[in-house]
Amino acid sequence: MARFGIFSGDTSRRIAEADSVAVIGLGRFGSALALELMASGTEVLGIDLDEELVQALNGELTQVVRTDSTKQEALRQLAIDEFDRVVVAIGSNVSASILTCSALLNMKIPVIWAKAVDDQHGLILEQLGVHHVIYPEKDMGRRVAHLVRGAALDFIEVAPGYAAVKAPVPSTIQGIPLGDTALRRTHGVTIAAFQHGDEPWQNADNSTVLRAGDTVLVLGPTAKAEGFAQLR
């Protein structure tokens, strides 16, 4: 993939034609997100006010630009209005986050994701009309709480009250085809995938036979999936 750091609207316009994302705010959250998008093959235009951050990421993202995102005209010059997806990763500077989102909404960006530092900030962004408001600190805190209190190896609440949990396989279902374990009826969960040792993860089906030391991905109501992860 071509990587360049030319700071011009023409270049942004070319990026915007591809399957691309603009990330505004390249702090810890924004830069991690932008680099992950690049790693998965998405073109990224990164924007930050801080010259040092812009220099540090130059060459790592498709294009990096130093500009003040609260200025709608500056965003227009970068052809931001041609992007379908923009992420606003400005947190502690709440007024800059709100002004940036407002400028993007004025420009009718189809999908805007924005980070909120707290519920009040998130509510304002939602009321403005931001399409997806994310709460990284709050979400990570809740996720770690589930890991700390339980035996789960990983935990994601995919929707309120419903979770995906990575856990060791309990002895009671080892050596039996999953179809014969009646897990859904007895425990209210489904085993969606499993891993033998260091082998790649595989989808589980009724004929899957799990062994001691395997790891499973369990889906179900949060309390039930967590309860299953406690079994030994």
Ligand code: ATP
């Ligand atoms: P993180 O936790 O991701 O490091 P944060 O939540 O502390 O960040 P901020 O410090 O408010 O959030 O902002 C994140 C980034 O956004 C910073 O690199 C900052 O320079 C940039 N930023 C803030 N205001 C603007 C602006 N008006 N235009 C462009 N970038 C901005």
